[in-house]
Amino acid sequence: MVQGSTSVGQFVFEQRATEPGPSVLYGEHVKLTGKSHIAAFAGYLMPLWYSSIGEEHRAVRERAGLFDCTHMGVLEVSGADAAQFLNLVTTNEVPSLKIGRARYGYILDAAGNVLDDIIIYRRGETSFMVVVNASNEPKIKFYVQELMADRVAVGGHSPLCGLRVAVRDMRDPNRAKDRRVDIALQGPASIDTLAKLTDDASVVERVSGLKGFAFVEERLAGIDCLICRTGYTGSTVGFELFADPEQAPRLWNLILEAGEPLGVVPCGLGARDSLRIEAGLPLYGHELDGKFNISPFEAGYGWAVKLDKESFIGKAAMQRVAETYDMEVARIELPATRGVRPIRQDDPILDKAGRCAGWVLSAAKVDEKQYALAYVARDAAQEGMNVGVYYLARSQSQVEQGRAQAAQKGQKLTADLAGTVVSRFARF
Amino acid sequence: MAVQRGLLYTKDHEWAKVAGDTATVGITDYAQEQLGEIVFVEPPKVGKEFGVHKELAVVESSKAASDVYCPIAGKVAEVNSELEAKPELINEDCYGKGWICKLKITDKKSVKDLMDAKKYEEYLGTL
Incomplete structure (x- = not known):
């Protein structure tokens, strides 16, 4: 090396x-x-x-x-x-x-x-x-x-x-x-x-x-x-x-x-x-x-x-x-009420047409919300835009049920969870 | 770390309570401690059969998704539907209200490979 x-x-x-x-x-x-x-x-x-x-x-x-x-x-x-x-x-x-x-x-x-x-x-x-x-x-x-x-x-x-x-x-x-x-x-x-x-x-x-x-x-x-x-x-x-x-x-x-x-x-x-x-x-x-x-x-x-x-x-x-x-990091807010599955790194972000526009880089649950920092096409990542998230398969049984394990940009998927692009940074 | 007498344990920190040909399955106090706040449980499908060490369920905390492996070969007879709305029951009462599913044991021999409470405690001591 x-x-x-x-x-x-x-x-x-x-x-x-x-x-x-x-x-x-x-x-x-x-x-x-x-x-x-x-x-x-x-x-x-x-x-x-x-x-x-x-x-x-x-x-x-x-x-x-x-x-x-x-x-x-x-x-x-x-x-x-x-x-x-x-x-x-x-x-x-x-x-x-x-x-x-x-x-x-x-x-x-x-x-x-x-x-x-x-x-x-x-x-x-x-x-x-x-x-x-x-x-x-x-x-x-x-x-x-x-x-x-x-x-x-x-x-x-x-x-x-x-x-x-x-x-x-x-x-x-x-x-x-x-x-x-x-x-x-x-x-x-x-x-x-x-x-x-x-x-x-x-x-x-x-x-x-x-x-x-x-x-x-x-x-x-x-x-x-x-x-x-x-x-x-x-x-x-x-x-x-x-x-x-x-x-x-x-x-x-x-x-x-x-x-x-x-x-x-x-x-x-x-x-x-x-x-x-x-x-x-x-x-x-x-x-x-x-x-x-x-x-x-x-x-x-x-x-x-x-x-x-x-x-x-x-x-x-x-x-x-x-x-x-033409890609940028966006901050996305999603619900995390009871029973909502947490989103994870690599889960695809979908634009309003349901096409993969990027991927989650990091995510965290904060009370009843979860936040994702995602790498998203700039035209799909403007503040206020609605986006979807698809959960990639995390278990063998999900794979067997046909859930995708990875997503390519542009791939059409059905959103599991809806979120919104919020301001890039937040101060408290 | 609480270990309950009368239950059987795996090295992956699952527990099983065997009564007749039924085994109730969950994760141990050590496992829930390590995971932190549990926010989601993906239970197995009722009627599905699992061999020993097959991925039975997924337990997710805010930081990690963790597989729950099947401790005893069996067919899922019932799942704890309360976990859907209250996944935190696993944190609060992992050996009681936080049970994950009940299996109809299909291979009695697989029970023999599990640790009793004393052995599991010894095992925890080595970690």
Whole structure:
């Protein structure tokens, strides 16, 4: 297996299968939930849920929920040319990013494939923190290393090997100081909960005054925290806290203790998924890249790909996609009243003529409704349009009864459930 | 994890309660715990015959669809129609009101391969 660039600029990386290890907060999870609710995810043993997915989902919408995100990759990009480096390697605009602000973007290969979706936090003129998906962290580290050694295609612009920049893993146990892992507190009660962790009113003021994608570096209960108003739940109020991994269990417990009277609960991967689906947020491998090779434009994030930048890796491919894409990610609302079967990934979406116009990428049940993020022909995915869903066969007996196991685009099928295309994103 | 005496168990976490030539079948407490909130059950057709380990039913939670395998060879005599409107009965009372179907046993020998409560408990301990 070749690792690195192919002749067409595609970056190939084969991840080694490794035995999943405990997350930094594993010791806390096993106190809070049974081992049967803990599963391997992106190389870590993570909680699926503590009480139930539905209860944890509701807690985030009505009060607040605490998430173990310590599996997320946290990289430091620093040096005199750090901004220039990130501006070439990622799709969004980096030099204009102010200190104390964060920005969402993509790392592409020269062929325009999405290698990861990331958030860049600017901590200083020449110092950035980049949060990458847990599942993509080994690939991104390798990609960056190869880029800096001038061993992969960069698609036209000058090589990056001369730039004065260093990329370091901020979760590395051997790192001497400023180690960081991510814990997320999401939901309306987040501010009141964090306020209980400090006696300093000015800290509370600075944290509660944060705008979206803005951050401060403060001490909470004596722990150095980078506190950013970002998240993956669609909550208007929500924070990600980046702290030292050794302090993370203490911070986790202090937040749960402070939040208990406010109804704050720990939340697992299940609610994390249903919350992000309801909000319309993409998951790498589902609504980005994946088997349909979904681009940022199709995912609804064309604004995070700055085609007017002079240069970035994958730009030429993105220009082509921006002009030609005819499928996009749509958010679809369907009923989930009692007795309604849940829709699943790959179930076909039918247009009003009953023809397959796309497929479900992710789906989640939220109370009496279910939401699908689906990859659908753009002309069938406009807000307000009615669509149908066909349940693909999920059991041998259904196959025997003639239910289809897969559907091709344009194939005529009879809808099992009717839904509506709703706004691409929702905020709560 | 509750294990009920007097029932027979499979490694796939189905239970069977044998009375004469009839077996009532359901999924265990361990299985319902793992699935989470159950929102849909696809029962087998009454009158259909199933061999051991054949896909008898599908139980779906909000996150996964899971096959229920037939623990004992038999012909479906009755299905729990209450599950259609109340699939959560499996979460609430998996060994009681959450039963899935009743089988008329067609091959008594297949009962012998099942675990009793004590063996099943031991098995759970190894997971």
